[in-house]
Amino acid sequence: MAVPPGVSERDFSDALGEFERAVGSEWVFTQAEDIALYRDAYSPLQGEDSEILVSAAVAPETTEQVQAVVRTANRYRIPIYPISTGRNLGYGGSAPNLSGSVVLDLKRMNRVIEVDDKRHFAIVEPGVSYFDLYRHIQDRGLKVWIDTPDPGWGSPIGNALDHGVGYTYGLYRDHFNSHCGMEVVLPNGEIMRTGMGALPGSDTWAEYRYGFGPHVDGLFSQGNFGVVTKMGFWLLPEPEAYLSGTVTVPGRNDIIELIEIVNQLEHTGLIGMPNYGTPLQAHLRDPEVRSILEQPFAAAAQALERWARGNDTGYFSCELQFYGPKETVQANWRYAQRLLGEIPGARFTMNHELEFPLTAEQAEGLHKVALGIPNLEIFNIGRRTEPGTPGWDGEVWFSPIIPKSGAAVLEAQELFTETFRELGMPSFTHPASTPATWMYRTFIFIMGLPVSRSDISANQRMREAFTRLANAGAERGWGEYRTPPVFQDLVMSHYSFNDHALRRFSETLKDAVDPNGIISAGRGGIWPKHLRG
Amino acid sequence: MGCRLFGLALLCISVLSYGQVPEDGLTSRELGIAASLPESRVAILARGEQVYDYWCKTCHGAEAIKPGTGALQAKYQGNVPAVLVERNDLQPDFVKLMVRQGISMMPFFRPTEISNPDLEALAAFLAPDAR
Numbered sequence: 001m002a003v004p005p006g007v008s009e010r011d012f013s014d015a016l017g018e019f020e021r022a023v024g025s026e027w028v029f030t031q032a033e034d035i036a037l038y039r040d041a042y043s044p045l046q047g048e049d050s051e052i053l054v055s056a057a058v059a060p061e062t063t064e065q066v067q068a069v070v071r072t073a074n075r076y077r078i079p080i081y082p083i084s085t086g087r088n089l090g091y092g093g094s095a096p097n098l099s100g101s102v103v104l105d106l107k108r109m110n111r112v113i114e115v116d117d118k119r120h121f122a123i124v125e126p127g128v129s130y131f132d133l134y135r136h137i138q139d140r141g142l143k144v145w146i147d148t149p150d151p152g153w154g155s156p157i158g159n160a161l162d163h164g165v166g167y168t169y170g171l172y173r174d175h176f177n178s179h180c181g182m183e184v185v186l187p188n189g190e191i192m193r194t195g196m197g198a199l200p201g202s203d204t205w206a207e208y209r210y211g212f213g214p215h216v217d218g219l220f221s222q223g224n225f226g227v228v229t230k231m232g233f234w235l236l237p238e239p240e241a242y243l244s245g246t247v248t249v250p251g252r253n254d255i256i257e258l259i260e261i262v263n264q265l266e267h268t269g270l271i272g273m274p275n276y277g278t279p280l281q282a283h284l285r286d287p288e289v290r291s292i293l294e295q296p297f298a299a300a301a302q303a304l305e306r307w308a309r310g311n312d313t314g315y316f317s318c319e320l321q322f323y324g325p326k327e328t329v330q331a332n333w334r335y336a337q338r339l340l341g342e343i344p345g346a347r348f349t350m351n352h353e354l355e356f357p358l359t360a361e362q363a364e365g366l367h368k369v370a371l372g373i374p375n376l377e378i379f380n381i382g383r384r385t386e387p388g389t390p391g392w393d394g395e396v397w398f399s400p401i402i403p404k405s406g407a408a409v410l411e412a413q414e415l416f417t418e419t420f421r422e423l424g425m426p427s428f429t430h431p432a433s434t435p436a437t438w439m440y441r442t443f444i445f446i447m448g449l450p451v452s453r454s455d456i457s458a459n460q461r462m463r464e465a466f467t468r469l470a471n472a473g474a475e476r477g478w479g480e481y482r483t484p485p486v487f488q489d490l491v492m493s494h495y496s497f498n499d500h501a502l503r504r505f506s507e508t509l510k511d512a513v514d515p516n517g518i519i520s521a522g523r524g525g526i527w528p529k530h531l532r533g
Numbered sequence: 534m535g536c537r538l539f540g541l542a543l544l545c546i547s548v549l550s551y552g553q554v555p556e557d558g559l560t561s562r563e564l565g566i567a568a569s570l571p572e573s574r575v576a577i578l579a580r581g582e583q584v585y586d587y588w589c590k591t592c593h594g595a596e597a598i599k600p601g602t603g604a605l606q607a608k609y610q611g612n613v614p615a616v617l618v619e620r621n622d623l624q625p626d627f628v629k630l631m632v633r634q635g636i637s638m639m640p641f642f643r644p645t646e647i648s649n650p651d652l653e654a655l656a657a658f659l660a661p662d663a664r
Contacts, residue, residue, distance in 0.1 A: 026568065027645075034644060037633065041640030059645045089640060107645040110562045131591070132560040139560075152591065364596065376591045379600035383638050384607045391604065393637055453637075 001030060002055040004079050004100040006530070012055070015076040019058045019102075022068035027059040027108070038086070038103045040093035042394030044451045044459045044466075045486060052095045052485060054081070057103040063183065063191065063229045069104060070227060070518070071189035077516045080104045081523075082227045084126035084158025087151060090397040090448065090484070091162060097485040097522030098531070104227060113230060114206075117142040121180060121206035123232045126157040130374040144235040145372035147172040152374025157231045161221045163482050165438030167369040169272040169323055172236050173438050176221050181205040183230035184220055187514035192226070206232030222482070223506070224520035225513050241326040242371065244351040245333050247340045248279060248314035252305045252431070254343055255316045256406030261339045262318055263404055266440075270332045273370065275319040276409075276434035280308060284430075293430050297414045297421075301431035314347065315432065321370060326355065382450060395448035398466055400473040401481050402435060402443050409435055412445045412478070419472045423465050444481060470494070485522065492525025507532065558586050567650040574657075581658025584651045585618070588642065593617045601639065621664055625656035 003012045019028045029035055038054045045051040058080075060066045073080045079096070082104040086094030094103065110127035115137055122144075124133060130148040133156060137144060147166035149159055158164075160175035172178050181195040195211040196202040209217070219225045249258050255276075265271045283289050292303040308315045320336055322329035333350070340346050354362065358371070368375045382392035402408045413433050420427035428447040435443035449466055452458045466487060470480060474494035483491045495502055506526045510517070517528020527533075564587050571577050592601035595616050606615035614620050629652055635641040647655065657663060 029644070033633070037641050037643040041635055057643075085646075086643065087640075093640070094643070105643065105645050107561075107643070108566065110560070112560070112562070127561065129561060131558075131587075132562065135558060135560050365598070376600060377598055379592060379638050380598070380603060383600050384604040386607055387610055391607075391637055394640075 002035070002053070002100060004055050004102060005098070007076060007078055011076045012078065015072050015078050016056060018072040019056075019069055022072070023058055023060045023065050027061075029057040029059075030055075038083075038094050038105075040095035040484065042089050042093055042396065042451050043095065043486075044396055044463050044484070046451070046453060046459070047456055048459075052097070052099045054096060054103050055100045057105050059105040059108050061108040063109075063185065066104070066106070066109075066185045066227055066229055067189045067191065070185050070187065073102070073518045074187055074189065074516055078102055078518060079521050080518055081520050082106055082126075084155030084161075085129050085153060086158075087129075087154045088158065088162055089151065090395050091482055092484040095485065096520065097488060101521065106227075106229075109229065112136045115140070115142055115144065115235070116206075117144045117235075117237075119207060120144055120235045120237055121232055122146075122156075122235055123181070123206050123230060124156055125230055126155055126228065128157075129153050129155055130159075134372070134374050143238040145238055146233075146235060146374070147175065147178065147372060148369050148374040149175070150369060150378035151376055153376065156233055157228055160231065160233070161228060163221060167273050167367070167438070168372055169236055170266075170269065171440050172234065173273060174440055175233070176218075177440075178234045179217070179231050180207060180209040180234055181230075181232040182217055182220060182228055184226040184228050186226045187516070187519050191229075206234070219506075219509065222524040224510065224523040224526055226519060236323075236372070238356055239323040239325075240355065241324065241329050242354040242356070243322040243329040243333050244319060244353075244370075245322075245336070246317055246319045246349045246351060247336075247343075248317040248347045248349070249343050250309060250314055250345040252301060252315050252410070253406070254345075255409055257343050258316060258318060258340070259404065259406045259409070261336075261343075262320070264339070265320065265332075265336055270322070270335070272321040272323050274321070274437050276437065277317045277319070278432040278434060279314040279317055280304065280432045283311075283313065293427075297417050297431065301414075304431050316434065319351065326353075329353070381448065392450040393453040394451045396451060396462065396466060396484055396487075397446055397448055397482075398469055399436075399444045399446040399480055399482060400470070400478040401439075402445050402478050404441065404443050409433075409443070409445075411476075415472060415476060416445065416447070416469060419469055420465070423468055425461070425465055439481070445478075488522065488525045558590075559583065561587065566645065566648045567654065568648065570650045570653055577654050578658050578663055580651065581654035581656070581663075584647060584655040585658055588647055589617060589655070592639070604637065617659060620659070621661045623656075623659045623661070625653075625660050628652075628656040628659050 003009050035054050038057050058069050079098050079101040081096030081101040083094045084106050106126040108127055109125040111125045112128055113123040115122045130152040133146055147168045149164050149166050160179050164175050166173045181197045184192045186192055194217050195209045197205040198211050220228050262274045292300050322332050337348050384391035402412050413429055413431055416429045417427045436446045449462050479494045480491045492503055510526050511529050521528050521531055571580055592599055602615045632642050
């Protein structure tokens with residue numbers, strides 16, 4: 001039997017007995033074939049001695065059962081690691097930071113507590129997936145949208161707590177920022193409710209997030225101060241219409257003015273998520289373009305722009321998405337064309353207009369997450385596309401935060417392309433790469449680095465590349481917004497202002513709130529006192 | 534919908550009646566987690582189809598854009614059907630192995646998602662003799 005670090009076999013056995021009495025013996029997993037299912041399916045450490053494994057898993061169905069499990073864990077000083085649906089693939093999956101932890105699997109806590117389509121919020125438990133919440137809403141004909149990340153099997157709570165993101169409108173895309181109210185089981189087993197939930201008899205728990213006094217919710221995101229058992233989320237009222245149009249600009253430096261204007265449109269609420277791209281994507285397999293991209297960065301950038309102008313493809317593009325009344329989305333599209341038309345050579349394409357609700361046939365082929373429809377189509381990235389080439393076995397996302405400006409995009413292209421060149425690896429970026437725009441007020445210059453189930457040396461090279469990229473970004477002042485456990489200490493080490501004052505503050509809180517260090521040891525780079533180096 | 538048995542027609546109609554939504558079906562709470570297999574074979578297959586619809590169809594459905602379907606089309610080039618419910622060679626032990634071990638991009642699934650009885654029902658639903 002695997003035993004958590006620092007725990008005697010006898011204590012662990014006694015604790016498992018208490019877990020079984022709390023949740024039922026069928027929901028305590030200790031057999032090797034069961035606990036193997038709590039590895040990170042996309043672990044870059046798989047098959048190596050350092051792979052993070054768990055000692056057991058416990059799956060409560062109610063908050064009271066969570067309290068009982070946490071009290072037992074605290075008494076025996078057993079490290080536990082809560083997961084919601086356990087599908088944080090690319091950022092750690094269901095695996096903890098500390099090998100030997102007991103996973104607290106909250107998938108069975110799957111109640112949709114409330115959805116209000118007049119005041120536009122939902123309150124859910126951690127095991128509810130985006131699919132579940134969407135189906136609950138559709139089944140009842142409620143006129144609200146969820147904002148979903150790419151994989152619909154994730155949990156609104158788990159995703160928000162890891163600062164996950166989506167695709168629709170403004171602040172709804174930042175899932176932690178659109179949460180309102182929490183219920184948390186603290187390390188001593190007490191229940192706490194935040195915001196208006198702290199006021200007995202309040203009926204505004206999911207409407208006013210601050211309540212009164214310090215706003216502590218952030219401690220529970222990428223943190224380890226408690227087990228979140230309920231959360232509220234603001235929902236977008238179903239709009240009447242949607243319009244998608246694309247602007248294409250001819251020059252590489254046009255990205256600077258393009259982003260300035262699109263920022264203006266977005267920050268005044270006229271558009272949802274802008275999708276930057278490049279028409280050159282369709283030509284990356286062209287032998288001439290491939291040869292251009294093999295040149296040093298500055299020369300490649302110049303040659304690529306000449307090629308784009310010579311072939312009249314355009315260099316950068318941006319899809320603009322408008323949500324609202326039919327008349328308004330059309331007027332806003334005209335307004336956007338007026339502003340963007342100031343960029344010499346800008347061209348416009350109207351993609352499609354929709355009115356809601358959609359039929360299944362109308363939604364097929366559209367970018368569903370932009371319409372609040374959960375799905376799993378993101379897994380087409382990296383999958384097998386040709387016979388004989390197996391595709392990826394998963395990926396780790398490298399996701400540095402960069403400013404929302406064209407200058408930063410051009411600089412990030414060069415910084416990361418040159419880092420790949422120094423590593424002697426094919427680059428995942430090039431002089432026409434564009435950032436992800438999920439965050440309302442910043443860009444994520446994301447790239448997926450593949451992992452292998454069988455090639456340990458390839459995983460080791462990938463980890464080295466990740467570390468070099470992260471260090472290069474940090475030297476420039478660009479840190480990751482989210483990362484798998486294996487890189488969390490590295491990323492937190494980059495947030496080092498004033499001798500790591502932020503981490504030291506969190507450690508001070510950790511020691512006070514969780515003196516036995518039982519909850520998610522190491523999560524977010526915060527370790528309990530007895531495990532700090 | 535992959536309604537493979539006449540006896541399941543009612544179930545399929547009830548799910549189709551959600552109608553307006555592309556990713557229709559039960560919530561995980563409505564689906565529940567089976568603690569034991571139903572007694573009758575018809576009920577086992579019906580349960581298996583529910584499990585398939587909730588857990589598998591989102592990646593292995595009939596639309597070409599489904600990643601599992603696309604990957605299997607690329608792998609087999611049409612020599613065997615890319616859509617799982619059209620296959621007649623999926624032995625129960627193979628299905629159980631895939632669910633608990635995963636393959637390529639497909640991760641493994643835990644008993645809190647697909648319990649052992651639910652996995653038995655799913656494997657029975659996809660087995661050649663269920664056709």
